[in-house]
Amino acid sequence: MNTPSYNLPEGITSKSILIRDLNVHYLESGHLSHPLLLLLHGFPELSYSWRKLLLPLAALGYHVVAPDQRGYGRTVSQSDPSHRIQFDDDLSPFRILNLAHDIVALVFALGHTSTVAVVGHDFGSMVASTLALVRPDMFPKVVLMSSPYRGPPPLPFDIVNNPPDSQKHDPLLALDRALMSFNPPRKHYTRYFSTPEANDDMSNPPQGIHNFLRAYFHIKSADWADNAPRPLTGLPELASLPPYYVMPAEKTMPEAVAPFAPSTTEIGEATWLPDDELEIYSSEFGRTGFQGGLNWYRSAADPRLIGEFSIFHGRKVEVPAMFLAGKKDWGTYQFPGATTRMREACPRMEDEDFVLLDGAGHWAQQERPEEVMVHLERFLSRSD
Numbered sequence: 001m002n003t004p005s006y007n008l009p010e011g012i013t014s015k016s017i018l019i020r021d022l023n024v025h026y027l028e029s030g031h032l033s034h035p036l037l038l039l040l041h042g043f044p045e046l047s048y049s050w051r052k053l054l055l056p057l058a059a060l061g062y063h064v065v066a067p068d069q070r071g072y073g074r075t076v077s078q079s080d081p082s083h084r085i086q087f088d089d090d091l092s093p094f095r096i097l098n099l100a101h102d103i104v105a106l107v108f109a110l111g112h113t114s115t116v117a118v119v120g121h122d123f124g125s126m127v128a129s130t131l132a133l134v135r136p137d138m139f140p141k142v143v144l145m146s147s148p149y150r151g152p153p154p155l156p157f158d159i160v161n162n163p164p165d166s167q168k169h170d171p172l173l174a175l176d177r178a179l180m181s182f183n184p185p186r187k188h189y190t191r192y193f194s195t196p197e198a199n200d201d202m203s204n205p206p207q208g209i210h211n212f213l214r215a216y217f218h219i220k221s222a223d224w225a226d227n228a229p230r231p232l233t234g235l236p237e238l239a240s241l242p243p244y245y246v247m248p249a250e251k252t253m254p255e256a257v258a259p260f261a262p263s264t265t266e267i268g269e270a271t272w273l274p275d276d277e278l279e280i281y282s283s284e285f286g287r288t289g290f291q292g293g294l295n296w297y298r299s300a301a302d303p304r305l306i307g308e309f310s311i312f313h314g315r316k317v318e319v320p321a322m323f324l325a326g327k328k329d330w331g332t333y334q335f336p337g338a339t340t341r342m343r344e345a346c347p348r349m350e351d352e353d354f355v356l357l358d359g360a361g362h363w364a365q366q367e368r369p370e371e372v373m374v375h376l377e378r379f380l381s382r383s384d
Contacts, residue, residue, distance in 0.1 A: 006280060012054050018078060019105040021093070025074035026067040026106075027051070030058030035116040036107065037380070039066040042122020042146070043293045044202075044213070046073045048280050049121070052369035053376075060377060062116060069124070070094065070102055071292020073284050085291040087196045094295040095305040100130040107138060117141035117380055121365060122331065123296050125149065130309075132317045143322045143379065146331040146362055148342040152312040178235055185249035186239070192247055193297040203289045205254030207261070210282035212254045215261035217278065219244055221361035222328040223270055224260060229329060232336040245334050272367045320384040321346040322353035324375055326360025326367065353379060 006014060012029045027047045037057055039050040050066040057064045068075040071094065077083055092098070107115060118139045120128025125147040132142035133152070179186040192198055205212040218224055219242065226242065238246055243256045262270065299305045323342065325332045332339060343349060355375050360368040 006048060006051075007276075008051070009055065011058065012051070016074070017106070017109050019109045020102060021078055022070060022102065023076050023078050023081065024067050024102070024106060025076075026065050027054060028063075028065050029054040030061075030063040032063055032111065034058075034061055034063040036110065036112040036114070037062040037064045037116050038103065038107070038118045038128075039064065040069060040103070040118065040120040040124030040127050041066065041072070042120075042124045043296065044216070044281065044285060044290060045122065045124075046281065046284060048073075048277075048284075049363075049366060051277075053365055053373065056369075056373050057376070060380070062380075063110075063112075065106070065110065067103075067106060069127070070099055071295055073288065084289055085295065087199060087291060089291075089295075091295055091299055091302065092305060094292075094299040095302075096126060096130055096300065096309050097134075099127050099296070100134065103127060103131055104135060104138065114138045114140070117143060119143040119145065119376070120147075121145040122147050122362070123293075126300075129317060129321075132319050132321065133312055133315060136317075136319045139319065141320050141322075141380065141384075142317065143324055143376065144342070145323075145364060146325045146329055148323060148332060148335075148338040149317065149321075149345055150335065150338050150341045151345040152315070153306055153310045155310050155313045175235075179238065179246060180249060182239055186246045187249050189245050189247055189253070190297050190301060192253065193294050194301050198253070198294055199289050199291040201252040201254060203285070205252070207254060207258060209286045210278065211261065212257070213282050213285070214267065214278060215257040216244065216253070217273055217281075217363065218262040218266070218270065219257050219260045220329075221270070221272075221363055221367055222326055222359055223262065223266060224328075224361070226260075227328040227330060227361055229327070229333050231333050231339070234336060237336070241334060242330060245330060272363070316344075317346045317348075319348060320353075320379075320382075321349040322355065322375070322379045323349065324355045324364065324372065325357070326362060326364045327356045327358055328361040329356075329364065331362055332356070348384070 016025045041049045047066040047068045054064050118128045118131050125144040128142050129149040131139045176191050247256045357368050357371050365372050
């Protein structure tokens, strides 16, 4: 399948650069001599997800770069550029510290030694927070969009006096067992994303990949009237999460979102993602599959791969931080207590920098780019 044209406006260029084991594709705007600002996408997204912010941010005087991250889009292996990522491929390159390493290497490859800030959306928020945690000298400000930062995984504490259980504890497995006891039984989407079947389910859905992504983007946006996020206090309340987070136990993701696909009228009213722009996503993921992105979830759920990150347990993000999401984005509250943990882990996050936008769901930078720009400009220009 041929790679689609992004039809980018003048002032945004598509480039590639060799770093580490990758040939990294990225979108760029602004003068190379200006301070670097990095934009990191989530799932199932691409550098293209930042298309509405690149020019406005460059107009503020930044060199703005949005890469396709490891496993996504036009970023490919240097040694085997045509390889389509498979479930059985080595998972270790997708661990969080290696994903952060990619971005540090990208900064230097672009001719910079630091940035003005890093902005991450969805799973890109986890990479952005990791960068601010481990390299605050390079990333002096961080913006976390849609996914609250919950800190590095814990290390065992006081096991001399409180010996741990002999059997290893898998929190995600425990969560799934609890969800399976619901009526009707449910499963967590991160567990589903870690299965061998998920990539084929989403790459070859009954409704076609374009219609699947249309439903998926719709149901997580402010356009879906049933999105009414609120803080959750415990496990029983997870039953109120929408089916793209807590899925029916017997369904695939395409099956879970299919009943909520938008009507022809609703598609026409979704001016934030017209069909020709959605076609970029469906064509790219149709060409590459979803396994690269799914491997991020698998590695985050693998104790062997996330364990090395626990070396930073107890360390806080000491740079100024902002959280920015849509008011109709369940991502803010899908994990009970996550926002409280984020405020503890980001002590320099001011009250004014916890922002929930009216009229936006999970895809805030696409649904409400003007409002996102207002807050980014305020935060980035502020001297702390």
